[in-house]
Amino acid sequence: MKSALHTIAFLCLSAPAFASGVPDALAAEDFFPFDAKQAEIGQLLFYDKILSGNRNISCGTCHHHDHHGTDGLSLGIGEGGQGVGPKRTAGQGTDRIRKRIPRNAPALWNLGHRDIGVLFHDGRLEVSDLYGNGFNSPAQEWLPQGLDHILAAQALLPMVAQFEMAGNPRENEIAGAIHDRIDAAWPILAKRVRTIPEYGAMFVSAFDHIQRPDQVSIVEVANALAAFIGREWQSYDAPFDAWLAGDMNALSPAQERGRELFFGKANCASCHSGPLFSDQAFHALGLPAFGPGRTRQWDPMPRDVGRVGESNRVEDTYRFRTPSLRNVALTAPYGHNGAYPTLETMVRHVLNPNSARTAWTPDLAHLPEAPWLEPIDFVIHQDHLEMARQAAALDIRPVALSDAEVADLVAFLHALTGSSAAGPRPLGRPDRVPSGLPVD
Structure with missing residues (x-):
């Protein structure tokens, strides 16, 4: 399904949604039907360091398949670190990290479920009409229109976080742009992606409203990432x-x-x-x-x-x-x-x-x-x-x-661990990404 999923379908969960007691079973229909071709783009973007300011970290660095969508650390090591998972180091020299990530990297399991209306440990992202774009987020009114799902909105925020993926001021154009305004970096990142011919062709094929690569914006990038996360981490066979x-x-x-x-x-x-x-x-x-x-x-x-x-x-x-x-x-x-x-x-x-x-x-x-x-x-x-x-x-x-x-x-x-959860996921970690950058 290539048409956008309307965020109006979500309910903002400001109070417990379920009474105490044995829950209903999970089933495939409980999840949003993310598009498979968009998820294939999202898989590559998830592991492509092109989305980071210094091109040295990806979403998958801290949410790796080898570690079941997390990093095995108490507090994450973001931009400037080296390695993956529990063995990731804080870097060295001028590239070393300036700050630990303040919170534990959250798991990605079942985030495409229809009941998910709030994300992050403090709930700073939630489905809402407060700013007219479908979400109450740190980007406020500058979060772009057209995001299909709360996962798409979530995917945009680490890209513009200094210690996660953006990098430090004066290091790169992304870090500089976000110090002007949070949304100033997203067009730069989108251009990085769409000017890679392989990505451009994939977006034209996967999105009905995209006729040429130069039409790809950060919205399509985010929706592709959401499609990947929403499909890849479904688990209900425990x-x-x-x-x-x-x-x-x-x-x-x-x-x-x-x-x-x-x-x-x-x-x-x-x-x-x-x-x-x-x-x-x-x-x-x-x-x-x-x-x-x-x-x-x-x-x-x-x-x-x-x-x-x-x-x-x-x-x-x-x-x-x-x-x-x-x-x-x-x-x-x-x-x-x-x-x-x-x-x-x-x-x-x-x-x-x-x-x-x-x-x-x-x-x-x-x-x-x-x-x-x-x-x-x-x-x-x-x-x-x-x-x-x-x-x-x-x-x-x-x-x-x-x-x-x-x-x-x-x-x-x-007993809540899925029978297939520890094994290969539907798409898994790619061996390569279109940017040519190394894959963690």
């Missing part, structure tokens, strides 16, 4: 899906006990509800704090205040979006800042945040070595007043479980 379909033997005894705890005594489903195991809402879990934080203009402290940074509602302070638990066993580390390296440690935190925070140690964070950044890596963790504020802002109450019950809960979370 043992739990078989159980929902009526196979009462699909779960092991431990997983069945964990299922009963999840939807019962442990109260997990109060937030992790619905077929995606997320209420799409925001909750304060009091995770251990570290890293540069996502500072605001009038709040330069190296802390992350979460949803309030977008909503400006005091009650949203330290709240973060509930992640989907589909394929969660494949996407460690966990939390908005990757504070916990294993499912067990993350589960224990949610069961008793204050106890877990007290026991947490900095060595649990997977941060590639960067001696020039070490003075600020844990400075906020040592701020007792700030830690007290975060500890006081909790939306969950402790639940007492035995070690055996925790093990059963973890077993159930493994």
Whole structure:
């Protein structure tokens, strides 16, 4: 289907969408029907460093197939780093990173589902008519018209983020353009793409309204990326899906006990509800704090205040979006800042945040070595007043479980891993990209 998907079809989820309880099964019709030919372009663009300011990082660098759409790090290493996944380094010399990415790279699983109306850990991108372009985003009224899906809007933002893909001022034309206005860089990136003959021909073939390569704009680039992400990371063939379909033997005894705890005594489903195991809402879990934080203009402290940074509602302070638990066993580390390296440690935190925070140690964070950044890596963790504020802002109450019950809960979370999720995806990582740049 080549015609645009109308963003009006989405609902902005400002409150939990599902009641607690066993969810409905996932099915192919629950996802938007992204165009296959556009997805083929998106696959190449996803791994093509042509979309970064210095041509040295791609979307796939931090959301790699080898790591199930994530990077395996607590906080990402963006523009200037070297390598992929948990072995990625912070770079060296004048090219080394100037700042860690403040948050954990989110997983991409099932983001093409029809219920997805808000993205990013703080929800700073959501379906909305506030600016007349279909979305409430950091680009505000400068986000272009014609984006088919929230995934298309999301794809545009890392390209113009200094420490993710754009690069530093005076390094390249992209970094310079975004310091004039956020939308000034997108036409430059679109021209980079459409002037490559292979890309130009693919866009003409895949988009009905494109007759010549010079008609390709950043909108088509973003829609192609959305088509790839939306098709590539669909997953609904987990043992739990078989159980929902009526196979009462699909779960092991431990997983069945964990299922009963999840939807019962442990109260997990109060937030992790619905077929995606997320209420799409925001909750304060009091995770251990570290890293540069996502500072605001009038709040330069190296802390992350979460949803309030977008909503400006005091009650949203330290709240973060509930992640989907589909394929969660494949996407460690966990939390908005990757504070916990294993499912067990993350589960224990949610069961008793204050106890877990007290026991947490900095060595649990997977941060590639960067001696020039070490003075600020844990400075906020040592701020007792700030830690007290975060500890006081909790939306969950402790639940007492035995070690055996925790093990059963973890077993159930493994039952949410798709049978095909760890194997090859429909398109996968390309061996080459039309720009000729190296593929991570």
